[in-house]
Amino acid sequence: xxxxxxxRFFLIISFWIIPILIILSIYLQTKLINxxxxxxxxxxxxxxxxTFLFSLLIxxxxxxxxxxxxxxxxxxxxxxxxxxxxxxxxxxxxDVYQFxxxxxxxxxxxxxxxxxxxxxxxxxxxxxxxxxxxxxxxxNFLIFIAIVITFISLYETLVIYKITDYFPSWIxxxxxxxxxxxxxxxxxxxxxxxKIYLNKFQIILISLSFFTLFLNSILNGSxxxxxxxxxxxxxxxxxxxKKININIKKIFYLVxxxxxxxxIFILATSIRYSLIDPNNSFFFILLNHWLNIENTIFNIxxxxxxxxxxxDNAVERISNEIIYNDIINLNYYFKSIIDKLSPGFxxxxxxxxxxxxxxxxxxxxEQNNAFNSEIIPFFAELHILFNYWSIFxxxxxxxxxxxxxxxxxxxxxxxxxxxxxxFTYFFSNILCMGMALxxxxxxxxxxxxxxxxxxxxxxxx
Numbered sequence: 488x489x490x491x492x493x494x495r496f497f498l499i500i501s502f503w504i505i506p507i508l509i510i511l512s513i514y515l516q517t518k519l520i521n522x523x524x525x526x527x528x529x530x531x532x533x534x535x536x537x538t539f540l541f542s543l544l545i546x547x548x549x550x551x552x553x554x555x556x557x558x559x560x561x562x563x564x565x566x567x568x569x570x571x572x573x574x575x576x577x578x579x580x581x582d583v584y585q586f587x588x589x590x591x592x593x594x595x596x597x598x599x600x601x602x603x604x605x606x607x608x609x610x611x612x613x614x615x616x617x618x619x620x621x622x623x624x625x626x627n628f629l630i631f632i633a634i635v636i637t638f639i640s641l642y643e644t645l646v647i648y649k650i651t652d653y654f655p656s657w658i659x660x661x662x663x664x665x666x667x668x669x670x671x672x673x674x675x676x677x678x679x680x681x682k683i684y685l686n687k688f689q690i691i692l693i694s695l696s697f698f699t700l701f702l703n704s705i706l707n708g709s710x711x712x713x714x715x716x717x718x719x720x721x722x723x724x725x726x727x728x729k730k731i732n733i734n735i736k737k738i739f740y741l742v743x744x745x746x747x748x749x750x751i752f753i754l755a756t757s758i759r760y761s762l763i764d765p766n767n768s769f770f771f772i773l774l775n776h777w778l779n780i781e782n783t784i785f786n787i788x789x790x791x792x793x794x795x796x797x798x799d800n801a802v803e804r805i806s807n808e809i810i811y812n813d814i815i816n817l818n819y820y821f822k823s824i825i826d827k828l829s830p831g832f833x834x835x836x837x838x839x840x841x842x843x844x845x846x847x848x849x850x851x852x853e854q855n856n857a858f859n860s861e862i863i864p865f866f867a868e869l870h871i872l873f874n875y876w877s878i879f880x881x882x883x884x885x886x887x888x889x890x891x892x893x894x895x896x897x898x899x900x901x902x903x904x905x906x907x908x909x910f911t912y913f914f915s916n917i918l919c920m921g922m923a924l925x926x927x928x929x930x931x932x933x934x935x936x937x938x939x940x941x942x943x944x945x946x947x948x
Contacts, residue, residue, distance in 0.1 A: 492721070494546045494549065501543055508532075508536065532570065536566065539558065553606050553611065557919060560797075560918075560919035563795060564919075583806045587802075591805040595801050595805070598869045598877060599866050601877060602881060605881040605882060609889065611889040611914075612892075613726075613907045628948050630689060632941055633693075634696055636669055642662065647707065668912070672905075672909055674696055675720070676905050706758065708755055708760075712751070713744070722911065752791075797864045800921070801866055802867075811871060815863060815871045816871075820923075822835035823837045823838060823840060828929060841860035841862060844861045845860050862920070863921055864921040865917065884917075888914050895907045902941075902945070913927075913930065
């Protein structure tokens with residue numbers, strides 16, 4: 488059986504998923520009726536499901552890649568986690584009450600709907616998706632760039648494990664400009680190219696680059712690498728409307744991928760705890776996880792649902808808006824952007840807003856030892872920044888997307904398609920990942936600089 492990854496396929500899958508979620512939500516609400524957890528009512532869930540399906544119908548014939556990505560993330564991080572909201576106590580620990588939940592959901596739905604409508608009307612998605620057929624020299628150049636970025640990403644790991652204490656500021660800057668996701672996207676870009684033949688040496692280099700990036704992620708205690716690979720694969724599939732042959736072998740690989748993700752999660756978690764506290768033995772932590780595998784799996788499910796539950800974070804940000812008004816505002820964003828782009832010094836000594844949001848729930852002594860951050864989901868950020876006037880910001884943002892793609896079209900191949908997909912990944916991040924607009928402004932500057940250096944390097948190469 489052959490399927491084509493596009494908006495129609497997504498619509499069909501969702502029309503199977505939503506009835507299952509409705510049945511689950513009715514069951515969970517009935518079973519946990521005596522629980523005191525603040526959660527989403529069945530009425531609220533039905534509003535979420537209906538709005539989601541309606542947004543899928545809007546994109547049925549358009550196949551707008553940004554609407555596809557927004558809808559996919561809304562399904563994974565809003566629709567599904569909302570169904571299981573009875574099972575966590577997040578709102579209890581953040582002083583969120585039932586009446587504010589119901590109000591916040593309507594505001595989130597409003598921002599989500601406006602975003603989808605604006606994307607449908609302006610349609611900033613790239614128009615020229617025809618792939619070029621690169622020569623062997625161009626493929627080798629792209630592989631070389633991916634390998635260089637891979638080695639740059641390894642340097643911090645060497646410092647973490649005290650293989651070297653030398654970590655100059657210029658390497659930190661280079662690492663910020665050429666982050667590992669650029670290497671991953673370049674490698675995917677090569678693999679998705681049509682009508683080309685990769686020789687064995689090229690395949691080995693690509694495989695080693697992927698493995699090195701994967702290993703580096705694990706050694707840093709990151710548990711999101713395989714999920715990121717999955718999302719990037721979906722992005723490319725939407726971008727090129729990839730056709731996939733479904734058979735028993737590929738279903739087996741998918742199941743294997745899921746089990747591998749479970750193992751990697753346990754391994755990365757053990758490494759993370761040993762890095763936080765060197766007194767904790769990595770092998771002891773790993774052994775303890777395996778000896779209590781049933782509890783470990785249950786905890787993993789809770790952690791994954793919690794990490795994916797952008798809806799809970801969005802509701803909390805809006806419900807406690809008064810706490811975040813001094814952080815989620817354009818004046819604060821301006822200061823954090825200036826600090827991050829200042830070469831070697833800070834003017835305002837202001838971190839990214841996502842880190843300050845995390846600080847907002849800590850005591851002063853705890854803040855000194857905190858290096859984490861918390862997401863600010865895009866729909867909550869839109870409400871806090873612009874309220875009902877967010878449509879004007881969205882129109883300007885999507886017109887900017889369109890302008891960037893027009894500039895990409897002026898660049899000679901083999902770079903038009905690659906730069907277009909890099910920007911598509913970046914714009915999808917803005918709409919989906921919740922790292923806040925101050926971070927994405929800096930990210931865009933770095934990405935633009937990275938693209939310029941890659942383009943310039945090609946002529947030197």
